[in-house]
Amino acid sequence: MQNIPMARPTWDDEMLAAAVRTLNSRHWVKGPEGQAFGQEFAAMCGAHGGTPCQSGSVALWGALNLLDIGPGDEVLVPSLTYISTATCVNLVGATPVFVDVEPEYWCVDLGALEKARTPRTKAVIAVHLFGQMSDDRLPAWCKSHNIAYIEDAAQAHGAVSANGTMAGAVGDVACFSFFPSKNLAVGGEGGMMMTHRVDLVARMNALVNNGRDARLEAQSLGSNFRMSEVSAAIGRVQLTHLPSWLERRRAIAQRYHQAFDGIRGLTTPSVRPGTKHAWHQYCLVAEDPDGLQKTLERHGVDSRIYYSTPCHRQNVYNQHPQHNESFPVTDDIAHRLVAIPVFHEMTDDEVARVVDAVLAFAQP
Numbered sequence: 001m002q003n004i005p006m007a008r009p010t011w012d013d014e015m016l017a018a019a020v021r022t023l024n025s026r027h028w029v030k031g032p033e034g035q036a037f038g039q040e041f042a043a044m045c046g047a048h049g050g051t052p053c054q055s056g057s058v059a060l061w062g063a064l065n066l067l068d069i070g071p072g073d074e075v076l077v078p079s080l081t082y083i084s085t086a087t088c089v090n091l092v093g094a095t096p097v098f099v100d101v102e103p104e105y106w107c108v109d110l111g112a113l114e115k116a117r118t119p120r121t122k123a124v125i126a127v128h129l130f131g132q133m134s135d136d137r138l139p140a141w142c143k144s145h146n147i148a149y150i151e152d153a154a155q156a157h158g159a160v161s162a163n164g165t166m167a168g169a170v171g172d173v174a175c176f177s178f179f180p181s182k183n184l185a186v187g188g189e190g191g192m193m194m195t196h197r198v199d200l201v202a203r204m205n206a207l208v209n210n211g212r213d214a215r216l217e218a219q220s221l222g223s224n225f226r227m228s229e230v231s232a233a234i235g236r237v238q239l240t241h242l243p244s245w246l247e248r249r250r251a252i253a254q255r256y257h258q259a260f261d262g263i264r265g266l267t268t269p270s271v272r273p274g275t276k277h278a279w280h281q282y283c284l285v286a287e288d289p290d291g292l293q294k295t296l297e298r299h300g301v302d303s304r305i306y307y308s309t310p311c312h313r314q315n316v317y318n319q320h321p322q323h324n325e326s327f328p329v330t331d332d333i334a335h336r337l338v339a340i341p342v343f344h345e346m347t348d349d350e351v352a353r354v355v356d357a358v359l360a361f362a363q364p
């Protein structure tokens with residue numbers, strides 16, 4: 001029997017037809033698909049504009065550029081995240097300042113942000129980790145201190161905050177990734193910058209297009225980070241399915257909650273009240289992560305630890321003043337967060353196999 005993987009990106013005849021149609025059109029770059037993909041995704045999120053680009057990492061770099069963040073500036077970032085949330089800050093010449101996450105929801109902690117804030121703080125990158133919306137109070141907090149709010153929504157396509165705003169329309173700029181394992185994919189690498197700020201849209205589009213305006217004159221610095229038309233065409237088809245895929249992810253998460261709640265040695269993930277989680281990952285906090293992973297492996301179920309080495313402790317930051325700093329929550333959970341498969345294409349049978357495997361660990 002085949003292992004149940006962590007993700008299985010959807011690829012079907014509709015996506016194939018969109019890709020072939022786009023290739024046959026010979027309009028392979030800078031065409032209608034990219035434009036429509038940006039508009040349609042932004043409309044779904046309730047944002048003003050979306051600019052497809054080559055990856056989530058590029059989107060983060062672009063967001064900092066758009067907000068004029070550079071040398072001398074500090075950007076607050078959680079340490080419990082994928083590395084590019086932090087390294088994008090260095091890439092624009094600014095300094096990432098690492099902070100701890102909330103014990104219940106694992107997103108950046110407002111109290112920790114307040115403590116880390118200095119007159120040089122220009123932005124916060126809040127990661128909607130695993131698809132969980134960050135604290136709803138963050139936009140107001142940022143505004144009151146004149147700090148830009150960047151959403152790292154790489155894992156949060158379709159997540160909704162308690163006030164009904166969808167990931168992508170909460171911060172000044174939001175960044176999505178379409179890496180194949182994500183909730184929405186484009187048949188390769190891909191990402192998107194999104195904003196609800198009308199004043200940023202033109203520059204956001206220009207940034208991935210060598211800073212050029214509609215008359216092809218460069219008005220600002222940029223580079224070529226455009227998404228190909230084929231990827232955008234695939235993304236547009238995937239977008240039409242996102243609502244039902246999210247429902248499936250939510251139903252699987254609900255099944256896991258029921259099955260695993262109250263089991264000794266395992267803590268199920270909490271959902272921030274009033275919000276809708278996008279369940280990019282379903283992570284159990286395990287007292288014995290190694291034992292859990294070995295049992296899952298024996299039962300043919302893949303799993304991952306997210307993120308065993310928090311960003312500030314990785315080698316790239318061995319000269320960073322916070323390299324050896326301890327963050328109580330991050331340090332406590334980082335090596336114990338065991339992600340189990342929760343992708344939308346899982347069959348009922350696969351879900352049952354995952355449940356049985358986890359229960360086999362809990363009740364050997």
Ligand SMILES: Cc1ncc(COP(=O)(O)O)c(C=O)c1O
Nearest residue numbers: 055056057082084154177178179
């Ligand atoms: C939280 C987070 N931020 C940023 C990224 C970067 O996205 P990409 O891999 O498309 O560059 C990822 C991708 O894994 C991510 O999970």
